[in-house]
Amino acid sequence: MDIKRKLGASGIEVSPLGLGCMGLSGSYGAIEPEDARGVIRTALEAGIDFLDTADFYGRGGNEELIGDVLAASSNPAVVATKTGVGIGPDRKPVLKGHPDQLKAACEGSLSRLRLEAIDLFILARVDPSVPIEDSVGAMADLVAAGKVRAIGLSEASAATIRRAHAVHPLAAVETEYSLMERGVETNILPVLRELGISLIAYSPFGRGLLAGGLSTDMSFEAGDFRQYNPRFSDANRAANLERILQMDDLARVHDATRAQVALAWLLAKGDDILPIFGTRSPERITSNLEALSIQLSEDDIETLDRQFPAGWANGDRYPPAMMALIDGEPA
Ligand SMILES: NC(=O)c1ccc[n+]([C@@H]2O[C@H](COP(=O)([O-])OP(=O)(O)OC[C@H]3O[C@@H](n4cnc5c(N)ncnc54)[C@H](OP(=O)(O)O)[C@@H]3O)[C@@H](O)[C@H]2O)c1
Numbered sequence: 001m002d003i004k005r006k007l008g009a010s011g012i013e014v015s016p017l018g019l020g021c022m023g024l025s026g027s028y029g030a031i032e033p034e035d036a037r038g039v040i041r042t043a044l045e046a047g048i049d050f051l052d053t054a055d056f057y058g059r060g061g062n063e064e065l066i067g068d069v070l071a072a073s074s075n076p077a078v079v080a081t082k083t084g085v086g087i088g089p090d091r092k093p094v095l096k097g098h099p100d101q102l103k104a105a106c107e108g109s110l111s112r113l114r115l116e117a118i119d120l121f122i123l124a125r126v127d128p129s130v131p132i133e134d135s136v137g138a139m140a141d142l143v144a145a146g147k148v149r150a151i152g153l154s155e156a157s158a159a160t161i162r163r164a165h166a167v168h169p170l171a172a173v174e175t176e177y178s179l180m181e182r183g184v185e186t187n188i189l190p191v192l193r194e195l196g197i198s199l200i201a202y203s204p205f206g207r208g209l210l211a212g213g214l215s216t217d218m219s220f221e222a223g224d225f226r227q228y229n230p231r232f233s234d235a236n237r238a239a240n241l242e243r244i245l246q247m248d249d250l251a252r253v254h255d256a257t258r259a260q261v262a263l264a265w266l267l268a269k270g271d272d273i274l275p276i277f278g279t280r281s282p283e284r285i286t287s288n289l290e291a292l293s294i295q296l297s298e299d300d301i302e303t304l305d306r307q308f309p310a311g312w313a314n315g316d317r318y319p320p321a322m323m324a325l326i327d328g329e330p331a
Contacts, residue, residue, distance in 0.1 A: 001047035003292070005274055007078070008171035008197045010150035012119060014078045016267060017289060018050030018276035019043040020202060024065060025058030028208065029221045031280045036065050042282035044075035046289055052174070052200065052276045054082035054124055055109050063112035071114050080120035080200070081109045082154055082174070084127060084135075085325070092321060097127025099138030106142050121148040122174055126156050126327040132163050140168035152200070157328030158191040165195050172198040172274070179247075179262055180206030180231075180240070181317055182310040193272065201266050204275040206231070206313070209240050211259035216241055230315035239314045246307045254294050259284070263291035265304050 004013035023029075024036035031039075040051065053062045063081060070077060083105035088094040096105070102123070109118055121142060123135055142148040150171035153164055164170055173192055177184045177199065184199065192199050205211035207226060216238040226232040231240060244258065251261045259277075266275040277288055296304075316323055323329055 010171035014050035020276035020278040023278040025062040040069040067114040078119040082122040082124035095127035097130040097135040122152040136167040174200035177201035179308040201275040210262040236315035260291040264294040
């Protein structure tokens, strides 16, 4: 892919659309490992050179899938991996932002990914029990040791981003951003732009709602995270899907799918936005990439902005225990 976007001031460039690999470890329904490797291979062959994973996706298995594919592929990729979230004995999430934990996590990710250095090492959630300066200081040590090329945070508040960036430049912040979730535009995006940090837009299809593959009467497979997500309760899903029908007129004008319009809208929001979409389907990779050739006019963008203003979606984007892990949200 000729067009590239920058990861902050790190000097690393990536394809404008990245592949989010979380769903390849069962978060949104089952998939066989060989099929998951096939999806990653298809993405690389189609020109996607930016892969997003985490050490807690499939308990490390997601990184292993990427490691397997990259070891056998002639297509290089920039790999972003996240750490800092675990599951406690009571099955509740625990945060692990202590320097020793981050350094140990880096070693684990390097070995599963079979890489000499992680391109982008991201603290998945800010650990309130550890000063952010200490967490980022450990990540900076990993850069100095040549184990990590660039660092980032996920779901961090504007104040935390400033404190972290003062310790070591952040290349990117990863946060949910889509036509369903625009909270980032108010407080986070202006700070990222002031500091020259890219925004990795995760769940660009609102976990599938915007992409057109879900219905009001469907039920989710066991293990599908959306079973517990308030935005997907029967009533909220019905209301959200009803609203999303408003995209269809614009999609028709551009002879595009809803998924392509959702990505084109994000891409049009700035060269510093890097949407990472997820899919278990090789065909959807090819189709979603066609978003790159959709030119939305200013009128189109205004229409979508008006149809889907910040806060329109029904239901919180996470269950309460996971909302409490978002930096700046009440615990
Ligand atoms: N930092 C964080 O806290 C965080 C949190 C969540 C996610 N992420 C990252 O962001 C990545 C992407 O987000 P996501 O996977 O949560 O959600 P997403 O990309 O918004 O949506 C994924 C869903 O969309 C469906 N889909 C994709 N293309 C489609 C198409 N053309 N037509 C119909 N349905 C389509 C997929 O179904 P199929 O699989 O059946 O195609 C899947 O269920 C993740 O993989 C992960 O790497 C980060």
